[in-house]
Amino acid sequence: MNKLLIFLLLSTTYIFSNINAVVSIVPEQTFLKAIGGEKVNITLMVQAGDSPHTYEPKPSQMLSVSKADLYLAIDVEFEQVWLPKFENLNSKMVVADVAKGVKKIAMSHENEAHTVHDAHEGQDPHIWTSPANVKTIAQNIYKVLVKVDKDNEDYYHHNLDAFLTQVEDTDIQIKETLSTLKGSRTFMVFHPSWGYFAKAYGLRQIAVEVEGKSPKPRELVQLIKEAKKEKVTAIFTQPEFSDASAKILAKELHIPVIKVSPLAPNWSQNLINIAKAIAGQK
Numbered sequence: 001m002n003k004l005l006i007f008l009l010l011s012t013t014y015i016f017s018n019i020n021a022v023v024s025i026v027p028e029q030t031f032l033k034a035i036g037g038e039k040v041n042i043t044l045m046v047q048a049g050d051s052p053h054t055y056e057p058k059p060s061q062m063l064s065v066s067k068a069d070l071y072l073a074i075d076v077e078f079e080q081v082w083l084p085k086f087e088n089l090n091s092k093m094v095v096a097d098v099a100k101g102v103k104k105i106a107m108s109h110e111n112e113a114h115t116v117h118d119a120h121e122g123q124d125p126h127i128w129t130s131p132a133n134v135k136t137i138a139q140n141i142y143k144v145l146v147k148v149d150k151d152n153e154d155y156y157h158h159n160l161d162a163f164l165t166q167v168e169d170t171d172i173q174i175k176e177t178l179s180t181l182k183g184s185r186t187f188m189v190f191h192p193s194w195g196y197f198a199k200a201y202g203l204r205q206i207a208v209e210v211e212g213k214s215p216k217p218r219e220l221v222q223l224i225k226e227a228k229k230e231k232v233t234a235i236f237t238q239p240e241f242s243d244a245s246a247k248i249l250a251k252e253l254h255i256p257v258i259k260v261s262p263l264a265p266n267w268s269q270n271l272i273n274i275a276k277a278i279a280g281q282k
């Protein structure tokens with residue numbers, strides 16, 4: 001190879017040396033894209049339709065981890081087992097906890113024996129369902145990007161500001177939507193993913209699943225009673241879990257089943273949509 005060609009190859013590598021980052025879940029990918037923009041290549045661990053509670057990485061993803069500069073952890077269940085393995089595999093990789101500074105709430109114990117998330121003593125891991133938490137997550141992402149790539153600090157800061165404005169707009173739209181709510185502020189969900197959302201907007205979620213499983217007939221009867229008492233107007237399910245028991249409940253209560261995933265890529269619109277569904281708007 002001649003010298004000029006070597007020079008060209010090296011300089012291209014230099015100019016286009018993006019940060020190779022790995023994230024656990026789709027919402028992190030959305031936030032990292034917004035702040036890291038074109039400077040970051042992202043590998044996503046938990047793919048659409050998979051559950052972060054039970055996930056196991058594929059060999060191709062382990063290969064990405066072995067070459068990554070950065071891992072953005074968000075304290076979801078599979079990280080407890082896998083993050084130490086990732087760190088062993090790639091000791092040079094910077095590992096950041098983007099959940100840092102987020103005040104965790106207790107997992108919804110509407111059903112007494114709900115222990116699916118109890119690896120963290122019953123803390124709710126679905127922190128990204130509240131705009132206030134997402135602001136903290138965004139700041140954390142910004143800080144670690146600057147740590148890894150100081151040269152592009154201004155670029156990341158500009159993106160951060162734009163993203164924070166978007167998060168605030170989302171919050172305002174949700175508040176406006178819910179201000180029209182005249183009926184019950186209680187909604188049912190199969191998997192209790194919306195605890196932070198409920199808390200932020202004075203709502204209440206009742207979980208259908210019990211200990212991570214579909215309820216038994218006796219438990220279903222209890223749930224129907226409670227839903228009637230609370231005048232629940234909709235049941236939310238997510239594609240990552242079976243909706244068979246939610247369908248039974250919905251039929252019994254004459255209310256719709258609405259499929260909405262807290263792991264959807266369009267974070268902002270997704271939250272606005274669930275607010276609309278709770279408010280009974282289309």
Ligand code: ZN
Nearest residue numbers: 053126191193
């Ligand atoms: Zn979950």
